[in-house]
Amino acid sequence: MVDVRRVKLPGVGVLHTFVTDDGGKVGVIAHRSGHSDLITFADEEDTAEASKVSLRLSEDEAHTLAELLGGTQITESLSALDQVPGLSIDWFTVDYEDHIAGQPLGSLADRGIIGLTVVAVVRGESANPAPSPDFRVFPGDTLVVAGSPEKVAKAFNFFRTGELIAKPKTGAIGVPPG
Template structure:
């Protein structure tokens, strides 16, 4: 039997990882939005040596890979365990080609009832980041509020659209 390591990543999601018999590490970071990061590191690689590959999968791609590996039901069940009833919280990781990359949080639209509670950079959380906090590729933005408002903010992260928007 393979041991699965499960780590809750505050503001990011849940990481599940295994170490193969040859010492390689394979991990999945499951985001509540449905996207997933598939990470693989060869045997003997350290966290800081840059060896490894990360692949971002959207919800359909992640589901397809899970089906290919035979684990769709398990993945869905684990995702359900991490939901807090009545507390809409979601997060998104900034990609290099996102409209917000290199810009500040103040450049994001304001959506009614949405609060950006943290930005996670590397292994450090920046709670309640100020408007002048510059967002970099790889940062994870954590938002709380109505689902439709969070979608407005996250769409602006990907596509742009600064200014005030009431959701």
């Protein structure tokens, strides 16, 4: 397990650092204003090879980086499930303009999307497994869903727009039967 050191920076925010196996240091300054600084530097600062890199991230960029780094472990552990025919597991990150933002999750089955499950809602550092229909979804939340690829796409469209994709009727003009 990695040992993370946390230091309060009065008037600024919090600095989190850890030492890597190769002797480097990685740090994140979480500013009170919402943005973050990602920094890396050599463990031995008085060496000739000491180098420092700093990158300023907006709040959204910091969340994206965290999702990418954390999502890798989740994706790797679920990779075996991706091999199951007809099953898709995907993540939907809620944006401010999405229909579902600020709304209760509701029941997808009541909306005609049967055979799809919201496995969890990830909010910040915590997961809310098997959320109830009255669980309110907020921007920044990530919905983990499982179902057929077609139903996942239908649910994602609903989360974005509030509209369900109508399935073409067999025999309709321009739609071949079957």
